[in-house]
Amino acid sequence: MxxxxxxxxxxxxxxxxxxxxxxxxxxxxxxxxxxxxxxxAGHARLIxxxxxxxxxRTIVLTTEEEGVAIAxxxxxxxxxxxxxxxxSGVGNCINMLSLIANCRMPFLTVxxxxxxxxEFNPWQVPMGRATEQALQMMGVQTIRIDRLDDLAxxxxxxxxxxxxxxxxxxxxxxxxxxxxxxxxxx
Amino acid sequence: MSGSSMGLDRRLAVSALLRDRGNLLVVxxxxxxxxxxFAAGDHAANFYLWGAMGxxxxxxLGLATAQPGRPVAVITGDGEQLxxxxxxxxxxxxxxxxxxxxxxxxxxxxxxxxxxxxxGLGVDLGEVARATRFPVVIDVADAxxxxxxxxxxxxxxxxxxxxxxxxxxxxKPRVLPARDGVWIKHRFRAHLGCSAS
Numbered sequence: 001m002x003x004x005x006x007x008x009x010x011x012x013x014x015x016x017x018x019x020x021x022x023x024x025x026x027x028x029x030x031x032x033x034x035x036x037x038x039x040x041a042g043h044a045r046l047i048x049x050x051x052x053x054x055x056x057r058t059i060v061l062t063t064e065e066e067g068v069a070i071a072x073x074x075x076x077x078x079x080x081x082x083x084x085x086x087x088s089g090v091g092n093c094i095n096m097l098s099l100i101a102n103c104r105m106p107f108l109t110v111x112x113x114x115x116x117x118x119e120f121n122p123w124q125v126p127m128g129r130a131t132e133q134a135l136q137m138m139g140v141q142t143i144r145i146d147r148l149d150d151l152a153x154x155x156x157x158x159x160x161x162x163x164x165x166x167x168x169x170x171x172x173x174x175x176x177x178x179x180x181x182x183x184x185x186x
Numbered sequence: 187m188s189g190s191s192m193g194l195d196r197r198l199a200v201s202a203l204l205r206d207r208g209n210l211l212v213v214x215x216x217x218x219x220x221x222x223x224f225a226a227g228d229h230a231a232n233f234y235l236w237g238a239m240g241x242x243x244x245x246x247l248g249l250a251t252a253q254p255g256r257p258v259a260v261i262t263g264d265g266e267q268l269x270x271x272x273x274x275x276x277x278x279x280x281x282x283x284x285x286x287x288x289x290x291x292x293x294x295x296x297x298x299x300x301x302x303x304x305x306g307l308g309v310d311l312g313e314v315a316r317a318t319r320f321p322v323v324i325d326v327a328d329a330x331x332x333x334x335x336x337x338x339x340x341x342x343x344x345x346x347x348x349x350x351x352x353x354x355x356x357x358k359p360r361v362l363p364a365r366d367g368v369w370i371k372h373r374f375r376a377h378l379g380c381s382a383s
Contacts, residue, residue, distance in 0.1 A: 034251055059251070060279065062273070063272055065240070066241075066272065067244075069238060069240075069248065070248035072248065073213070073246060073252070075248075075371075076233055076252075077211075078252055078253070078380040095238070096238055096240070098237050099241060099245070104367070104371070164383060
């Protein structure tokens, strides 16, 4: 079979990032109203889906700990928030997570991993290696997703643990599941 | 109204800003701003922070987004706000009409020995807010300025507002509100009619 260059059907965004729609559906079902993020290629499709929903307020951050404080404020005001970030952003959140711990705030974050599988950038490795431990040290439970088949059930469980049991929960999307970095744009 | 040195008396300034507060929700930044807010009168609509340095304004953003029908004021210090300067950009682009960031600015770290802050060394926080395109920036140096700021803080349609209050240097008697975050959270949410989980 041969294909003429440029004539292939466009791969749909959902096919390229199948985890995004699954996470989106869980977040909607959980009643998330505020979604904060530092832009990340692994989260790009999910950010697009959230921004297309007028019920969701998306907030772009300059650094990830802002999203921790926003989540606390959202809950204080009666809304549910989610923070989307890459593993490198976890390190930025450490002290701000004391706000979550002290107030026993529900906290839900979805972390895309770098530095652990087929990584081409050594600068991603140290924080990638420390990501789960750093979260756990600050009292955030980590739920690692290695297989797409597990995502819907574990993501839904994380949302329940966070908002019904007042827990701080991080869903960790493994780099192997996400695949090698796809360069966005040209 | 005069302070201990140059600048307004911080306790009197905060009391003036919170006079007839109506349905205002308040987040106070760690250290003296939390004590000042409490000294002006404890209230279930006050969320006192004792840590999370750099996060007060962002907590205000999440709260203001969740409660668009009520004005939200963050009352914090120059040192606390300096730790989260990027947060001013996040607030500016998010455009919460009902949020005000009030910085009690004495140019120094009062809790730790009075070391000069970046504000005291020349950084103009009001200009930073203006550069991020806060639509309202108020520089308060006297009683008339406090009254202008009080009006802005009570608005849910004109923000986000940034209010820099020039206060004097010097410690005040310690007046300490509750430190238990869980209790503060439940009291605050109950005030808004939100249930405990």
